[in-house]
Amino acid sequence: MLQSKLFYKTNKNKSANADSVSHDLLIRAGYIDQLMAGVYTFLPLGFKVFKNVEHIIRDHMEQIGGQELLMPVLHPKENWVKTGRIEKEKEILFVVKGNGEKEYVLGPTHEEIVSPLARKIIFSYKDLPLYVFQIQEKFRDELRPKSGLLRTREFAMKDFYSFHANQADLDSYYATVAKAYKNIFSECGIGKITYRTLASGGSFSKYSDEFQMLTEAGEDTVFICKKCKLAINKEIKAENPSCPECKNSDFEEKKSIEVGNIFKMGTRYSLPFELKFTDKDGHDKPVIMGCYGIGLGRLMGAVVEASHDEKGIIWPKTIAPFSVHLLQLDGKPKIQAAAKKIYAQLQKENIEVLYDDRQNKAAGEKFADADLLGIPYRIVVSEKTFAKNSVEFKERGKAAIKLVKINQLSKLF
Amino acid sequence: MLQSKLFYKTNKNKSANADSVSHDLLIRAGYIDQLMAGVYTFLPLGFKVFKNVEHIIRDHMEQIGGQELLMPVLHPKENWVKTGRIEKEKEILFVVKGNGEKEYVLGPTHEEIVSPLARKIIFSYKDLPLYVFQIQEKFRDELRPKSGLLRTREFAMKDFYSFHANQADLDSYYATVAKAYKNIFSECGIGKITYRTLASGGSFSKYSDEFQMLTEAGEDTVFICKKCKLAINKEIKAENPSCPECKNSDFEEKKSIEVGNIFKMGTRYSLPFELKFTDKDGHDKPVIMGCYGIGLGRLMGAVVEASHDEKGIIWPKTIAPFSVHLLQLDGKPKIQAAAKKIYAQLQKENIEVLYDDRQNKAAGEKFADADLLGIPYRIVVSEKTFAKNSVEFKERGKAAIKLVKINQLSKLF
Numbered sequence: 001m002l003q004s005k006l007f008y009k010t011n012k013n014k015s016a017n018a019d020s021v022s023h024d025l026l027i028r029a030g031y032i033d034q035l036m037a038g039v040y041t042f043l044p045l046g047f048k049v050f051k052n053v054e055h056i057i058r059d060h061m062e063q064i065g066g067q068e069l070l071m072p073v074l075h076p077k078e079n080w081v082k083t084g085r086i087e088k089e090k091e092i093l094f095v096v097k098g099n100g101e102k103e104y105v106l107g108p109t110h111e112e113i114v115s116p117l118a119r120k121i122i123f124s125y126k127d128l129p130l131y132v133f134q135i136q137e138k139f140r141d142e143l144r145p146k147s148g149l150l151r152t153r154e155f156a157m158k159d160f161y162s163f164h165a166n167q168a169d170l171d172s173y174y175a176t177v178a179k180a181y182k183n184i185f186s187e188c189g190i191g192k193i194t195y196r197t198l199a200s201g202g203s204f205s206k207y208s209d210e211f212q213m214l215t216e217a218g219e220d221t222v223f224i225c226k227k228c229k230l231a232i233n234k235e236i237k238a239e240n241p242s243c244p245e246c247k248n249s250d251f252e253e254k255k256s257i258e259v260g261n262i263f264k265m266g267t268r269y270s271l272p273f274e275l276k277f278t279d280k281d282g283h284d285k286p287v288i289m290g291c292y293g294i295g296l297g298r299l300m301g302a303v304v305e306a307s308h309d310e311k312g313i314i315w316p317k318t319i320a321p322f323s324v325h326l327l328q329l330d331g332k333p334k335i336q337a338a339a340k341k342i343y344a345q346l347q348k349e350n351i352e353v354l355y356d357d358r359q360n361k362a363a364g365e366k367f368a369d370a371d372l373l374g375i376p377y378r379i380v381v382s383e384k385t386f387a388k389n390s391v392e393f394k395e396r397g398k399a400a401i402k403l404v405k406i407n408q409l410s411k412l413f
Numbered sequence: 414m415l416q417s418k419l420f421y422k423t424n425k426n427k428s429a430n431a432d433s434v435s436h437d438l439l440i441r442a443g444y445i446d447q448l449m450a451g452v453y454t455f456l457p458l459g460f461k462v463f464k465n466v467e468h469i470i471r472d473h474m475e476q477i478g479g480q481e482l483l484m485p486v487l488h489p490k491e492n493w494v495k496t497g498r499i500e501k502e503k504e505i506l507f508v509v510k511g512n513g514e515k516e517y518v519l520g521p522t523h524e525e526i527v528s529p530l531a532r533k534i535i536f537s538y539k540d541l542p543l544y545v546f547q548i549q550e551k552f553r554d555e556l557r558p559k560s561g562l563l564r565t566r567e568f569a570m571k572d573f574y575s576f577h578a579n580q581a582d583l584d585s586y587y588a589t590v591a592k593a594y595k596n597i598f599s600e601c602g603i604g605k606i607t608y609r610t611l612a613s614g615g616s617f618s619k620y621s622d623e624f625q626m627l628t629e630a631g632e633d634t635v636f637i638c639k640k641c642k643l644a645i646n647k648e649i650k651a652e653n654p655s656c657p658e659c660k661n662s663d664f665e666e667k668k669s670i671e672v673g674n675i676f677k678m679g680t681r682y683s684l685p686f687e688l689k690f691t692d693k694d695g696h697d698k699p700v701i702m703g704c705y706g707i708g709l710g711r712l713m714g715a716v717v718e719a720s721h722d723e724k725g726i727i728w729p730k731t732i733a734p735f736s737v738h739l740l741q742l743d744g745k746p747k748i749q750a751a752a753k754k755i756y757a758q759l760q761k762e763n764i765e766v767l768y769d770d771r772q773n774k775a776a777g778e779k780f781a782d783a784d785l786l787g788i789p790y791r792i793v794v795s796e797k798t799f800a801k802n803s804v805e806f807k808e809r810g811k812a813a814i815k816l817v818k819i820n821q822l823s824k825l826f
Contacts, residue, residue, distance in 0.1 A: 004539075005478075005543070006480070007480045007482065007534055007543055007545050008534065009533060009534050033530055033533065035484075035485055035487075035488075035489065035526065035530075036487075036489050039485045039487050040485065041482060041483065041484045041485060041526070041530060042482055042483040043482050044480040044481060044482050044545070046482075047481055047482050047483050050483065065418075067419070067420045067457040068457060068460055069420065069454060069455055069456050069457050069459075069460050070454065070455040070460050070463065071448075071454045072448055072452045072453065072454060072567050073486065073550055073552075073567055074448075074449075074452050074552070074566060074567050075448075076448065076449050091512075094509050094511060094517075095509070096507050096508070096509040096519070098507060098554045098566070099504075099554050099555075099556055104507075106509070106519075113448065113454070117446055117448075117454060120422060120446065121420055121421065121422050126417075130418070130420055132420050132457070137486055137550060139486075139487070141511045141512050142512075143512055153487060153511070154485050154486055154487050
């Protein structure tokens with residue numbers, strides 16, 4: 001991609017209304033644009049990161065047998081009345097009236113849709129287990145949206161639903177999903193700082209699990225047992241002065257961001273929608289369900305919270321919008337020709353390159369933009385490097401700069 | 414994919430409330446599920462077709478320089494007030510009230526968002542032209558949703574916006590997009606029956622163009638000039654008793670489905686949002702815009718209208734959910750083992766296979782399901798074929814069945 005043609009604009013100055021580092025950096029670097037409170041556009045740079053995160057999540061969900069589908073945003077209000085959530089969740093539900101006085105809920109999650117849908121497909125124990133997921137826009141009318149992509153009114157979420165014949169099968173699959181989540185967060189570069197954290201299970205399960213990424217800037221808190229290393233969230237801590245696992249009462253307290261959650265719903269949604277199956281013994285039983293969520297934008301924001309310095313973002317290679325940021329520091333025809341040749345060569349090798357071909361920018365501005373954007377590898381072509389048939393090669397987040405012969409470049413990737 | 418595990422259910426009987434062939438077949442074959450009037454879930458089979466269509470469209474939009482981004486569903490109502498469309502389009506707009514009496518429009522199209530966004534990025538003639546697109550959910554409160562995916566209240570659309578310094582540049586790019594559209598429809602298998610059709614340009618351009626797919630079952634009409642073959646839509650026909658191109662007045666009348674449209678918007682949206690640029694001569698001028706839409710679900714529905722027989726769907730290979738439907742007609746261990754081996758072998762060769770491994774289904778039912786689902790190649794393994802180390806090989810939509818040696822199978826793809 002030629003940077004001169006990229007649909008974006010960077011900003012040197014801190015965003016006036018940004019209330020977190022990721023909010024500030026993602027806006028300043030031209031990854032996202034704020035349309036209004038809690039509602040954002042993913043600009044081409046941000047959309048590339050979004051797609052990379054989406055691919056990683058999809059891949060892991062398919063590996064554990066998930067079948068992807070796409071459910072609607074518009075839900076019939078009746079379904080939310082049936083589960084009682086029209087009242088319970090009313091503060092965050094968007095309800096819209098259509099032609100003929102029909103009322104719709106804009107889905108903040110899809111239990112009210114997937115359960116009656118599954119009822120059309122699941123009849124016998126032979127139909128179980130089944131796993132479906134979608135990556136889709138959700139809506140929550142947050143009173144106070146904040147921190148950029150961390151708490152928004154509209155957000156893409158991967159929501160996964162599992163259907164089981166019995167509790168043991170759910171328990172075993174729940175562990176499988178937890179492992180897949182670990183792998184997703186590792187692949188997005190935050191595996192080491194993301195803790196599976198015991199959380200309240202609501203009225204239908206003793207516990208659920210949150211995945212909390214440790215960070216100074218988080219809006220949440222995790223308590224880690226100093227003895228057995230179990231992580232618990234603040235609700236569990238409030239109910240249990242000592243560790244639920246080892247009874248030790250010495251905890252390390254850490255400000256965190258929730259990047260995923262998994263939940264055993266049991267029969268909470270299968271009962272109201274009469275989602276049942278005929279078991280081997282010929283009896284009708286309610287289907288046992290689990291649900292598993294990851295917010296894609298939130299995960300992007302969390303990665304930036306975890307991986308940046310004072311100059312800008314440091315993207316993990318797995319989700320960076322481009323692999324290489326190629327900077328041409330000089331407008332002279334021979335330098336431009338050299339840069340174009342390197343650009344073509346890298347593209348031919350299927351390396352994703354953002355080529356800063358802008359003519360009217362000073363070297364300092366180009367370096368500052370490269371640091372702000374946070375693409376993993378920076379390659380600089382200038383009069384000086386060209387004289388040695390070389391380029392400057394630098395990894396974002398590392399200080400070392402090395403000269404590399406142009407004809408040796410491919411070997412670095 | 415094992416058919417015994419697929420999240421779907423077929424139905425032998427015509428859907429009671431289906432009002433078009435594609436509506437009936439897509440529901441009966443388990444591609445989509447109707448949640449309520451005009452609102453559908455794409456089941457895993459349907460989602461695979463959806464993704465294939467999406468990839469084709471994305472590919473062609475990137476080839477003509479389009480940069481993909483993702484704009485929100487929630488629009489500030491003020492933006493729609495500014496363009497006057499809050500009144501003009503009020504019959505189809507969903508308007509939702511949020512916390513703090515904030516009002517949002519659920520976007521049916523994104524001129525009201527992309528124009529002020531572009532204003533943050535476009536300043537000089539050097540920033541032009543620019544092309545952006547998204548593939549995103551849209552909302553229209555249709556009074557009478559109908560024909561399954563052909564007219565819905567919620568639908569995924571590819572909307573592409575181009576920004577130009579002058580009319581000549583827009584005109585030339587408009588032709589480029591028209592060509593890309595032709596290629597998209599050809600790749601989706603409806604190129605030969607899809608006509609670029611002259612349509613009204615509204616108050617800002619003399620003409621726009623619709624892409625109309627000819628079909629008996631369409632809700633629209635195209636008039637094709639018998640002399641110069643120009644296609645015009647019904648508005649243009651009403652205004653022009655003779656052909657606008659050659660003045661001949663003899664037309665062929667044909668019932669069609671609109672599968673895409675392209676539109677020169679000129680300064681219709683750049684003026685209210687003050688989207689301007691500084692030209693070479695130092696003067697501020699309004700940016701000239703074009704917009705280009707394709708509905709993904711509608712295109713899927715149109716393909717089914719164009720490509721089916723009395724037994725079911727006949728998917729073009731390019732967008733079929735799987736390439737091969739492998740039917741195992743006998744539960745005997747040796748036949749099962751042979752089918753599994755073929756399944757593994759084809760998967761290894763990256764051929765997408767739906768393997769009908771169901772044990773309790775009669776051959777007749779499996780054949781009927783295969784015809785209904787419409788996957789391009791059917792491979793049958795039975796006692797009879799296995800005795801000859803062979804499978805039966807048949808193309809959907811063709812009558813010929815041939816015996817193929819199992820070890821020669823790969824050569825067919």
